[in-house]
Amino acid sequence: MLKFWKKKPPAADQATPPVPASVAADAAATAPAPPLDEAAIDAIAGGGTDIAGADAYADDAGGALSDGDPADAAAAADEDEAPARRSWRDRLAGSGFARGLASIFKRHPLLDDAFLDELETCLLTADVGVATTTDLMDDLRRRVGKREFADAGALLDALRADLVARLKPVEQPLDVGAGGRKPFVILTVGVNGVGKTTTIGKLAHRYKNEYRSVLLAAGDTFRAAAVEQLQTWGTRNAVSVIAQGSGADSASVIFDALQTARSRGTEVLIADTAGRLHTQAGLMDELAKIRRVLGKIDPEAPHEVLLVIDGTTGQNAINQVRTFREAIGVTGLVVTKLDGTAKGGVVFALAREFGLPIRYVGLGERAADLRVFEANAFVDGLLPASLGGHG
Numbered sequence: 001m002l003k004f005w006k007k008k009p010p011a012a013d014q015a016t017p018p019v020p021a022s023v024a025a026d027a028a029a030t031a032p033a034p035p036l037d038e039a040a041i042d043a044i045a046g047g048g049t050d051i052a053g054a055d056a057y058a059d060d061a062g063g064a065l066s067d068g069d070p071a072d073a074a075a076a077a078d079e080d081e082a083p084a085r086r087s088w089r090d091r092l093a094g095s096g097f098a099r100g101l102a103s104i105f106k107r108h109p110l111l112d113d114a115f116l117d118e119l120e121t122c123l124l125t126a127d128v129g130v131a132t133t134t135d136l137m138d139d140l141r142r143r144v145g146k147r148e149f150a151d152a153g154a155l156l157d158a159l160r161a162d163l164v165a166r167l168k169p170v171e172q173p174l175d176v177g178a179g180g181r182k183p184f185v186i187l188t189v190g191v192n193g194v195g196k197t198t199t200i201g202k203l204a205h206r207y208k209n210e211y212r213s214v215l216l217a218a219g220d221t222f223r224a225a226a227v228e229q230l231q232t233w234g235t236r237n238a239v240s241v242i243a244q245g246s247g248a249d250s251a252s253v254i255f256d257a258l259q260t261a262r263s264r265g266t267e268v269l270i271a272d273t274a275g276r277l278h279t280q281a282g283l284m285d286e287l288a289k290i291r292r293v294l295g296k297i298d299p300e301a302p303h304e305v306l307l308v309i310d311g312t313t314g315q316n317a318i319n320q321v322r323t324f325r326e327a328i329g330v331t332g333l334v335v336t337k338l339d340g341t342a343k344g345g346v347v348f349a350l351a352r353e354f355g356l357p358i359r360y361v362g363l364g365e366r367a368a369d370l371r372v373f374e375a376n377a378f379v380d381g382l383l384p385a386s387l388g389g390h391g
């Protein structure tokens with residue numbers, strides 16, 4: 001039994017945020033489109049019709065196709081790149097995990113029981129999860145018992161190696177050029193407020209910087225501000241956004257966007273969806289509908305279903321992955337908000353529980369703060385750089 005439980009129960013799972021009850025009226029410049037008629041889509045898709053003029057199509061569909069101003073995009077890029085890119089350590093230093101570990105190694109020069117107990121508590125409170133913590137601590141206690149470590153520095157090296165080994169299997173970057181799919185369709189899903197729209201903006205920035213053509217689909221038709229937010233990212237990065245009025249059918253918007261992307265030869269299509277609690281069966285069904293209608297144009301689409309997880313969520317993230325995986329099938333994860341006060345340990349819990357690729361992590365709000373997940377950099381960012389004479 002873990003010693004931690006004898007002292008203090010773990011924090012209760014953080015509740016997921018509520019669904020927004022209303023949408024801002026001013027964002028709905030166009031009337032909501034009627035719900036998507038899947039029979040009509042069969043007719044379009046079956047006929048293999050491609051759209052001749054994407055702009056005209058978007059307008060006809062009551063959509064707003066906002067092309068970004070390259071000058072704005074350049075300014076945004078300057079703004080994002082101007083200060084030197086901050087290191088992983090810099091970004092993760094504020095996390096509960098990093099601060100806890102730094103403090104333990106500073107206060108305990110000796111590898112005694114007090115040190116090991118505190119380390120165990122730190123892992124658990126940082127949301128690493130009971131199973132992983134048990135594994136890790138059993139191994140460290142055994143090796144300390146055998147006097148395998150000459151000093152705290154040697155134990156730190158062992159801890160680093162163990163943590164990296166746990167994350168290496170999920171270090172699988174997303175290759176949007178894979179298989180020559182055009183467009184490569186990314187569908188982003190997740191509960192409310194986890195950072196889906198922001199992540200899409202950052203991805204658009206990243207792919208544009210890789211000289212890829214990108215189109216965004218404003219499929220979050222529930223929260224009007226999400227459409228504006230996406231259009232702002234689109235403008236900043238000179239990326240078109242396909243949108244319809246608020247309350248429009250999400251599947252219809254994303255279907256339009258895929259048609260448009262195909263007709264333009266766009267390389268990457270990224271679709272936003274409304275935040276939904278994993279307990280809302282109706283909204284979860286909507287995701288299945290999106291997959292169905294995309295499949296009518298391209299049976300393999302979406303090529304990536306990215307589930308965005310808020311890094312501060314704690315163990316509730318496990319339930320979210322489970323439910324979204326059942327509803328739509330998840331192929332990759334993005335863990336956001338690992339900067340600031342996030343505990344960070346949930347990344348280890350997710351890796352152990354699901355083994356799903358962690359494609360990106362969010363280390364801040366700026367475009368350049370979305371990083372391709374790297375196990376070594378992440379673990380090094382959490383662990384103390386040096387033991388300041390205690391090693």
Ligand SMILES: Nc1nc2c(ncn2[C@@H]2O[C@H](COP(=O)(O)OP(=O)(O)OP(=O)(O)O)[C@@H](O)[C@H]2O)c(=O)[nH]1
Pocket residue numbers: 190191192193194195196197198199220223226274275276336337338339340361362363364365369
């Ligand atoms: N510090 C930090 N903030 C982030 C990060 N990613 C997103 N955010 C912030 O999180 C908040 C919510 O982000 P959104 O992109 O609106 O979240 P969403 O999932 O689209 O929200 P809904 O549409 O309501 O479901 C915003 O204030 C973002 O700036 C990150 O990696 N770090």
